[in-house]
Amino acid sequence: MVEKKTCEVDLGLDIPKDKKCSRCSGSAVIHLPYANKYMCRKHFYSHVEKKFLDTVREFRMVKKNETVALGLSGGKDSTTLLYMLHKLKLKLPYKLIAITLDLGLECDYNKKILDIAGEQCKKLEIPHHIFKLKEDIGYTLEELVEKTKTRNPCSECGVAKRYILNKHAKELGADKLAIAHNLNDTAQTVLMNILRNEPMRLFRYNEPLLDDSKFVTRIKPFLKLPEREIVMYGKLKGLPLLDKKCCPYSTYAFRSYVREEVENLEEKYPGSMFKILNSFLSMQKIFKENNKEEMKMTYCKKCGEPSGAEICKFCSLLERLS
Numbered sequence: 001m002v003e004k005k006t007c008e009v010d011l012g013l014d015i016p017k018d019k020k021c022s023r024c025s026g027s028a029v030i031h032l033p034y035a036n037k038y039m040c041r042k043h044f045y046s047h048v049e050k051k052f053l054d055t056v057r058e059f060r061m062v063k064k065n066e067t068v069a070l071g072l073s074g075g076k077d078s079t080t081l082l083y084m085l086h087k088l089k090l091k092l093p094y095k096l097i098a099i100t101l102d103l104g105l106e107c108d109y110n111k112k113i114l115d116i117a118g119e120q121c122k123k124l125e126i127p128h129h130i131f132k133l134k135e136d137i138g139y140t141l142e143e144l145v146e147k148t149k150t151r152n153p154c155s156e157c158g159v160a161k162r163y164i165l166n167k168h169a170k171e172l173g174a175d176k177l178a179i180a181h182n183l184n185d186t187a188q189t190v191l192m193n194i195l196r197n198e199p200m201r202l203f204r205y206n207e208p209l210l211d212d213s214k215f216v217t218r219i220k221p222f223l224k225l226p227e228r229e230i231v232m233y234g235k236l237k238g239l240p241l242l243d244k245k246c247c248p249y250s251t252y253a254f255r256s257y258v259r260e261e262v263e264n265l266e267e268k269y270p271g272s273m274f275k276i277l278n279s280f281l282s283m284q285k286i287f288k289e290n291n292k293e294e295m296k297m298t299y300c301k302k303c304g305e306p307s308g309a310e311i312c313k314f315c316s317l318l319e320r321l322s
C-alpha cells in the first residue's frame with residue numbers, strides 16, 4: 001500500500017500582526033523574501049494579477065476569440081488558475097472550457113478535488129468536460145502503477161495525462177491547453193532534466209509547438225508565480241483549496257527529492273527559483289536560434305502524434321500495459 005504524506009505549502013502566515021505593507025500603511029498579509037517586501041491584501045492581489053497578465057502577454061498565451069481548455073484537476077493551482085482565466089475574460093474575449101481527467105484514485109482526496117472542479121466550473125459557468133483514465137487507457141492510476149510496477153508513478157501518470165489531455169482538448173476544438181504549472185514546478189523540471197542529462201527535453205519545455213495542428217499548444221500562465229503566492233491568492237479570494245492530502249504518489253521518486261532540494265535552496269537563498277527560470281529561458285533562446293532543426297518534433301510511428309522519439313512515450317506505456 002502506498003504511504004500517504006501531506007504536501008502543505010508554507011504560506012508564512014506567522015508574520016507579526018503589526019507588520020505593514022511595504023507600499024502602503026495597510027496590514028501585511030504576506031512577506032515575499034526574494035523581494036524583501038511585505039504586502040497588504042490589496043497590493044498582493046495586484047502583484048499576483050500583474051505577474052499573471054505579464055506572463056500571458058509576454059508569451060502571447062491567449063489571443064482574442066481563441067478557445068482555451070484548462071486542465072483542471074481541482075487541486076490548488078488549477079482551481080486558482082480557473083478563477084484567474086475566468087477573470088481574464090473581462091479583459092479579452094475568448095472562450096474558456098475546463099477538462100478534468102478522473103484518475104480513478106480510491107481516496108478522499110480524489111473525490112474532493114473532483115467535487116471542487118465541478119462546483120467551481122458551475123459557479124463560474126464554465127463548460128466542464130470530465131474524462132476517466134480508465135475509459136481512455138483501460139486502467140485507473142492505481143491499476144496502472146500496479147501493472148507497470150513502476151517506481152516512478154508520476155512519470156507514467158504524466159505521460160498518460162499529457163497525451164489524453166491533448167487528445168480531448170483537440171477533440172473539443174481548443175486552440176490552447178492551459179496547465180497550472182507554477183514557478184516551483186518549472187524550477188524542478190529544469191533541474192530534473194539537467195540531472196537526468198535530457199537536454200532536448202529541457203529545451204522543449206514550455207516551447208509552444210506552433211504550426212503543428214496535431215498538438216494543442218500548451219500554455220503555462222503561472223510560469224513566473226511561486227506556488228506559495230498562488231495558494232495564498234486563492235485562499236484570500238475564498239477559493240476552496242485543499243491544503244493537506246495530495247495524490248498518494250506525489251512523494252515518490254525523483255521529483256519529490258528535487259522538490260525538497262529546490263525548496264531548501266529557495267529558503268536559504270531567496271530568489272533561486274526565479275534565477276533557475278531566467279537562466280533556463282536565456283539558454284533556451286540561444287539554443288533555439290542556433291538549432292532550429294533539432295527543436296522540431298518527429299511523429300510517433302504508431303499513433304502519428306508529435307514525439308521526440310520514433311515511438312512516443314504514450315505508445316510505449318500502452319505496450320507495457322498490454
Ligand code: SF4
Binds near residue numbers: 153155157158247248
Ligand atoms: Fe500523477 Fe504524480 Fe500528480 Fe499523482 S502526483 S496525479 S501520480 S503526476
Ligand code: ZN
Binds near residue numbers: 026039
Ligand atoms: Zn499595501
Ligand code: ZN
Binds near residue numbers: 315
Ligand atoms: Zn504514439
